[in-house]
Amino acid sequence: MGVKTARFVLLTREEAISDAVGAAAAAHGVEVEVLASADAALSSWSSADVVLVGGDQAAALASHGPKERTGVYLVGGDPAQLGRWSVPLAGRVIVLPEGLAALSAVLAEDRGLGAPVVAVVGGSGGIGASTVAAGLAVSARRRGLTAALVDLDPVGGGVDLLLGAERTPGWRWPDLLGARGEVTDVRRFLPQVDGLTVVSMGRPVRGGPAGEVPSGESIKAVLGALGRHHDLVVADVGRVPIAGARPVVGRCRMSLVVTGTGVRSVAATASVLGAVELAAPALVVRQQGGSRVPADVIGRALGLAVAGVLREDKALRRGGEVGEPPGRAGRGRWQRAIGRLLDGLAVKS
The missing domain is CATH 3.40.50.2300 (Response regulator)
Structure with a gap:
């Protein structure tokens, strides 16, 4: 490509x-x-x-x-x-x-960088932003697009766990910390899940020191390499992006901010929006049990357009417990909603 x-x-x-x-x-x-x-x-x-x-x-x-x-x-x-x-x-x-x-x-x-980068940001803790990021990347791959999922959340536990790929051989971020400038095609060194390229955070040994987080230079180099060989790069940046990831959310194609419908979730999302500069932010509203606040009302309250609405999906939750990649099945209302999000990104192969 x-x-x-x-x-x-x-x-x-x-x-x-x-x-x-x-x-x-x-x-x-x-x-x-x-x-x-x-x-x-x-x-x-x-x-x-x-x-x-x-x-x-x-x-x-x-x-x-x-x-x-x-x-x-x-x-x-x-x-x-x-x-x-x-x-x-x-x-x-x-x-x-x-x-x-x-x-x-x-x-x-996008000048010379190749694929668009989409950042997924958690508006509040435990809202499922990593699942949305993984679902977008997996769904893109199912459509025949080449896609990469990049984990930029050092306290998220590792996105490879979410994909059931924690034992899959390949480099994680600790192996890429020295990346600088324009690096070679790194695909052959990275874990692949059903053809999806994955860059996951490492996990420290129990009782050992916390792992080193990637610098802005490393992140830029790796994203640039992935962008030259993929149609879409999805970055899971967590709730409060690390320093090296802030240029990513400030200059990416789109920032999808995942929020719930509860009062505390919306308030937390407002705090995130006030603390982090995001490029082209839009909301993904995850409907939560017991809350009837319409998504458009939440969008107006936060001053953002609503890119999509995700309803609860028990099958998705069960799949997550056994390492089933989100979106692999390609069916169900959650997957259809993710598909509509992907449509809105207008990704071209």
Whole structure:
């Protein structure tokens, strides 16, 4: 598989917006296709990696009711105007010129790195974020996509356990701590689960010292290597990302924040959102027994679009107890919901 390059489109008729985006794009050596009509934007809606929507054209585009997707950003100088269309278009707001750094991060994200990286963040403890991350990666593999699951949560117990692969030979993070720069194809050294590439945290020996966590340089090098040889990279970053993982959640294609429907879970998620800068955050709402709060109400309370809703699945819970990878069965309402999340990522092989 060759190295992918991102395709960026900008919908605007406002010269100030196109000039600002064009200057930022030139600084990163990327091209942005400027479109002047909502119809033209709709024709590129599914194929573009990133869609930038000028505030001047947001209403026109929203009137067509485009299918919700990731990688949408509303750009312009009027915060109120951009905020008005953020939810209808499921887009992140970038106010110019104050948000030029955020715009630059979006334009730089996929350049030469290959596959999109999706970060999964736990809004509260024990909410099942690792299961969502694993489910996305396993489901992508079932569709014939090449996928990698990267564990960046040092206190999560190791994502290989979740996949039933704790005895599968291959390198874990302790073997990759020295990775720097552009490293070779590491797939042959890593555990494989049904064709899914896995990078798991190690587990310290009982009574021994805690294991060393990967640095930002190591994480960037490994993700870059995986991205050049996979269609999708899913990063399980836990609830509070380690220092080395913060650039990942700040520049990835999308950050899926898993929250429950209980009051404490929503409050905890609000705390996480306030403490961590996330790129293109969206909610995955896990419905919990006894709570009837609708997902859209939770989305409005947290100020984020809802990317998906997951209902309780007893079969999934039973499978987890015996190391059955989430999503392997490919059936059931939980798997269907994960499939819809995957659809929204618009991953291309």
